[in-house]
Amino acid sequence: MKNRGNRQGGEMADILVIDDDESVCRLFARAISRMGHRADAVLTLGEGMDKIKSGLFDLVLLDVRLPDGNGLAAVPAILKGPGEPEVIIITGQGDADGAEMATRSGAWAYVEKPPVMDQLTLHIRRALEFRDQKSRARLPLVMKRDRILGSSPAITECLGQAALASASDVNVLVTGETGTGKELFARAIHQNSRRGQSPFVAVDCAALSETLAESILFGHVKGAFTDADRDRKGLIREADGGTLLLDEVGELSLELQKSFLRVLQEKRVRPVGLEKEIDCDFRLIAATNRDLDKMAAQGSFRSDLLYRIRTFTIKLPPLRQRGGDFKELAVACIHDFCERENIEVKSVSPDFFETLAAYAWPGNVRELISAIESALSVARFAPMLYSRHLPEEIRVHQARKKVDSAEPGTEGRDRNSNMSLPPLKKVRDDVVAQTEKSYLADLMRITGGKVSEACRVSGLSRSRLYTLLKKYGIQ
Numbered sequence: 108m109k110n111r112g113n114r115q116g117g118e119m120a121d122i123l124v125i126d127d128d129e130s131v132c133r134l135f136a137r138a139i140s141r142m143g144h145r146a147d148a149v150l151t152l153g154e155g156m157d158k159i160k161s162g163l164f165d166l167v168l169l170d171v172r173l174p175d176g177n178g179l180a181a182v183p184a185i186l187k188g189p190g191e192p193e194v195i196i197i198t199g200q201g202d203a204d205g206a207e208m209a210t211r212s213g214a215w216a217y218v219e220k221p222p223v224m225d226q227l228t229l230h231i232r233r234a235l236e237f238r239d240q241k242s243r244a245r246l247p248l249v250m251k252r253d254r255i256l257g258s259s260p261a262i263t264e265c266l267g268q269a270a271l272a273s274a275s276d277v278n279v280l281v282t283g284e285t286g287t288g289k290e291l292f293a294r295a296i297h298q299n300s301r302r303g304q305s306p307f308v309a310v311d312c313a314a315l316s317e318t319l320a321e322s323i324l325f326g327h328v329k330g331a332f333t334d335a336d337r338d339r340k341g342l343i344r345e346a347d348g349g350t351l352l353l354d355e356v357g358e359l360s361l362e363l364q365k366s367f368l369r370v371l372q373e374k375r376v377r378p379v380g381l382e383k384e385i386d387c388d389f390r391l392i393a394a395t396n397r398d399l400d401k402m403a404a405q406g407s408f409r410s411d412l413l414y415r416i417r418t419f420t421i422k423l424p425p426l427r428q429r430g431g432d433f434k435e436l437a438v439a440c441i442h443d444f445c446e447r448e449n450i451e452v453k454s455v456s457p458d459f460f461e462t463l464a465a466y467a468w469p470g471n472v473r474e475l476i477s478a479i480e481s482a483l484s485v486a487r488f489a490p491m492l493y494s495r496h497l498p499e500e501i502r503v504h505q506a507r508k509k510v511d512s513a514e515p516g517t518e519g520r521d522r523n524s525n526m527s528l529p530p531l532k533k534v535r536d537d538v539v540a541q542t543e544k545s546y547l548a549d550l551m552r553i554t555g556g557k558v559s560e561a562c563r564v565s566g567l568s569r570s571r572l573y574t575l576l577k578k579y580g581i582q
């Protein structure tokens with residue numbers, strides 16, 4: 108049996124005709140089938156009410172004067188009954204009072220017999236559209252979380268938005284500081300969407316080399332340039348049928364932005380060296396930690412592309428605005444690590460959580476995971492994790508914070524001396540750079556310098572890892 112609300116827009120609907128005139132039933136049933144829907148017809152109200160109990164019907168075309176009762180009086184019961192079908196009243200004796208009563212009782216329309224068939228089919232189409240919208244709005248905004256943890260209001264709201272995005276095929280822009288889970292959300296949206304069984308292709312725009320970017324994205328044909336020894340599909344066509352994630356989209360060069368805008372508009376790609384364009388059906392998710400509006404105002408990001416990619420925006424909160432989520436994440440990370448390493452799950456001392464709570468996590472969840480994994484490696488054989496096991500800079504931060512808040516008058520001093528503060532962006536950039544540097548040093552130490560392991564642990568692509576190692580002079 109069909110479940111209520113399961114009918115998707117455009118799918119076949121079940122329509123019941125209740126009319127004591129057999130020729131009218133036949134006429135309506137024919138019109139309904141011509142519209143691509145299924146019709147059933149009965150001659151009495153009693154039979155009709157019995158059929159409605161099945162919960163199968165999306166719409167009821169209801170006569171008023173029936174041998175066993177008045178159709179108008181039955182409207183409220185039908186609307187609230189199983190399946191909550193819409194109702195269109197069809198009457199031979201149209202009058203203003205009847206029309207008013209039908210409207211007040213919630214019927215979709217009040218149509219006089221003999222109806223103009225075009226008008227009737229229009230009413231049917233609209234009533235079904237209305238029903239679709241109603242059932243879509245009723246759908247619970249839930250999705251499989253994939254590996255997304257956290258129950259703070261901020262992350263719960265983002266999950267709701269991701270569920271909405273999954274239910275549609277619009278372009279999505281996911282923004283948020285580094286390590287807030289943009290790629291994780293993009294994957295979850297893909298997996299929960301109708302494209303979930305098709306490829307998910309992530310492109311790190313920051314790692315695209317300038318000379319090869321076009322061929323990496325759009326593909327090339329053999330012989331298109333010196334090293335093109337075979338045809339290459341290109342990442343966009345790899346995503347055909349599925350989802351394309353343009354990670355760090357703010358790093359795309361202006362030239363690539365222009366070519367990509369065309370691809371996005373036309374959903375066609377022209378591989379380097381090929382004359383014709385090839386169709387490509389992908390859903391775009393773009394991610395960035397940059398302020399694209401500001402970039403557009405400065406001319407470094409095309410505003411026409413920006414309008415296209417942010418049809419739907421999800422703004423992920425930084426970890427420091429996610430309340431107690433850090434605990435949930437830390438506990439999960441400890442469990443995963445101990446399971447992976449096949450060691451007893453460690454318990455956690457309160458001071459460990461206190462230190463985590465005091466830190467601002469500029470590198471967000473990625474930095475938290477790395478700090479926990481570092482602590483677990485340091486505490487290898489100890490059964491309990493203490494604050495001491497955490498990386499030094501995190502402990503130093505807490506120590507400084509404690510002293511600052513204990514010093515008499517420091518609060519006032521801070522407030523009054525704000526004239527000499529450096530700009531927030533500089534402070535933030537310095538903190539991010541410092542954190543990235545020490546994170547990468549820890550990463551390479553913990554993984555014994557193995558690049559593939561470092562990529563696995565950090566979630567960075569190989570090229571991004573190399574770029575960052577070079578940036579911070581880490582061997």
Ligand SMILES: Nc1ncnc2c1ncn2[C@@H]1O[C@H](COP(=O)(O)OP(=O)(O)OP(=O)(O)O)[C@@H](O)[C@H]1O
Pocket residue numbers: 254255256257283284285286287288289290291292354394395396436472473476565566
């Ligand atoms: N809510 C979350 N629950 C569990 N793990 C998370 C969550 N958010 C992020 N992570 C983890 O944190 C790490 C970083 O996440 P991700 O790569 O998705 O972040 P990002 O915002 O795309 O980072 P960047 O901007 O640096 O590319 C990954 O290991 C991811 O699994």
